[in-house]
Amino acid sequence: MIQPEILCQSPIFRGISPEEMAKLFTQIHFQVKTYQKNDLIVMGGEVCDRLLIIQLGSVKAEMNDYSGKTIKIEDLSAPQPLATAFLFGMQNRFPVTVSATTDVEMVSIPKPEFVKLLQMNTLILNNYLNTISTRAQFLSQKLKFLSFKTIKQKIAHYLLEKAGDRLQTVEIQQSQGQLAEMFGVTRPSLARTLGEMCQEGLIETDRRCIKILDKNQMNQLLKS
Amino acid sequence: MIQPEILCQSPIFRGISPEEMAKLFTQIHFQVKTYQKNDLIVMGGEVCDRLLIIQLGSVKAEMNDYSGKTIKIEDLSAPQPLATAFLFGMQNRFPVTVSATTDVEMVSIPKPEFVKLLQMNTLILNNYLNTISTRAQFLSQKLKFLSFKTIKQKIAHYLLEKAGDRLQTVEIQQSQGQLAEMFGVTRPSLARTLGEMCQEGLIETDRRCIKILDKNQMNQLLKS
DNA sequence: TTCACTTTGTAACATTGGTTACATTTCAAA
DNA sequence: TTTGAAATGTAACCAATGTTACAAAGTGAA
The missing domain is CATH 2.60.120.10 (Jelly Rolls)
Structure with a gap:
């Protein structure tokens, strides 16, 4: 049977x-x-x-x-x-x-x-x-991911996680849209926030590569 | 040993x-x-x-x-x-x-x-x-709880869960502040939203008792 | 009752992020 | 190279919620 x-x-x-x-x-x-x-x-x-x-x-x-x-x-x-x-x-x-x-x-x-x-x-x-x-x-x-309230925090967490201790630059495979979906936010909002982070001198973006300029400040974001 | x-x-x-x-x-x-x-x-x-x-x-x-x-x-x-x-x-x-x-x-x-x-x-x-x-x-x-985006949804989910199939009225044990903390929102926001739901005819509040007036409409909230 | 303390209701304002729309860029196929 | 589709950058506007502040109501003890 x-x-x-x-x-x-x-x-x-x-x-x-x-x-x-x-x-x-x-x-x-x-x-x-x-x-x-x-x-x-x-x-x-x-x-x-x-x-x-x-x-x-x-x-x-x-x-x-x-x-x-x-x-x-x-x-x-x-x-x-x-x-x-x-x-x-x-x-x-x-x-x-x-x-x-x-x-x-x-x-x-x-x-x-x-x-x-x-x-x-x-x-x-x-x-x-x-x-x-x-x-x-x-x-x-x-759950840990959802515990970060703002988009900026989610991005910071994601980038720091991906970069690890050593790397400065992270290359993302997915499109911005897919990333946004993963974060549970809309694509324009994600793009806007990435733009803001550039202006603030936290990161530099070039196509699908994101360079982290200030890890310490990124960490501060996650604590508040 | x-x-x-x-x-x-x-x-x-x-x-x-x-x-x-x-x-x-x-x-x-x-x-x-x-x-x-x-x-x-x-x-x-x-x-x-x-x-x-x-x-x-x-x-x-x-x-x-x-x-x-x-x-x-x-x-x-x-x-x-x-x-x-x-x-x-x-x-x-x-x-x-x-x-x-x-x-x-x-x-x-x-x-x-x-x-x-x-x-x-x-x-x-x-x-x-x-x-x-x-x-x-x-x-x-x-995680399920966090998946509800708006405060209204969280309240609806909480009340419907607590009321079950039969009850119309839910008595909450905690203070509004504790409830707000559980929901991950601030107390004034929770109070405001409860007020709105009263005005909309969804619920009636009396001290710590909340009467659900329209279960169907509450369910609609959870779907959108 | 009265007084201090907690809880609750509410309002003004700021911030965040969603929505929509459109221009620009990239990229691959013809 | 051309062209069309997909991805990206950006802006204006709106809804939801946080922040702060204060008043009103409830509550328990002296």
Whole structure:
């Protein structure tokens, strides 16, 4: 019923051979459930006490807003796992409602069985720990970035980070527009601020190269 | 050399009896290192390939800004673990420099040995997974909150979240000032916006009770 | 009650950044 | 080289929010 050669493509089982996968699954309890197009798979708010991996087909995740309307959050397809962030931790309920957008096969592993799997196989354990740790690190970075209020601060942080201790000059790969989007600001605002920083003698710009003239003053910006 | 009755207070080992702790530690390799006041324990940028738990004393974590000056990030004391967020994941280097603020005893468990521990003991595994998952969930919540740009949106989100599906009226415990701090805005701005929302017929305020008059319209605010 | 202290409401003004529009520059394909 | 599309620089204007200041209301203790 399970298809080891598909499942081992999943981030959680990466590096496991299909044979090994098959063997591991003989040692735990699990279910393979099939759904037809448009079937409800998980109701938002339901307790998340099992790991779900899409083995076949694709699903959509939607969230109910407070007035009952639904907003689509993301599309997922085989062999991706579902809501790995909510299996453990304080808030272990599905934040989203999941339904099938094609015919779907879903592998469902109860939480205690998945814990067994983690204990049996070091690679799976490492994969899973890496997955959620990387996610936390990513969120943390993003949060730090958002904590800078003004565009000037965001630019200063970005440039100093990119330049490191040594370099004076930073070359940016993205276009100004992409950079602006990353910063969560509009392109004209970013350009305006870059212009201001030039006038103030903080930086010098030349095409896609930005030279930092006064690192100390840039740091001051980040502290206030 | 290790003190099981202290270590089992640590979030990672919560629920483990001191006897069991002692037994577990006979099965893995680890070190107990002692430091004197002001000794350097971890240099920022160093690879994080071991779990460090403070067994005695307290330490401070500092970060170097780009010009070389150091900023204190936090104080930690026994029996807290260090930088659990960086043992796994893509970015596994210490982001901070750690030094002793008193005489310190530090239990150092190499990553592979800690993985063994996770595989030997289900409770430890669950504790650790819960710790990092909860952290990720917390960050995710915070990020969602910050994604609302205007104060009106933040208020709407906060109230709708607090009211849930049924309630019409929300009672807030904190003072307006504390609420404003939570929202990352100034108190007068928050008060002003609450006033505006009253005038627009969205809410009614009476002391610390806020009545939501039009949930649908509030939801509209969050979408734009 | 009265007095000091905290919380809340509000207003004037300054700053930041979004919006829109347009000119200029760059760059690659014809 | 020419030409058109994309990227960039810039300006005028507007909305949102911070800043500062002060008055009004609530609150608890003497």
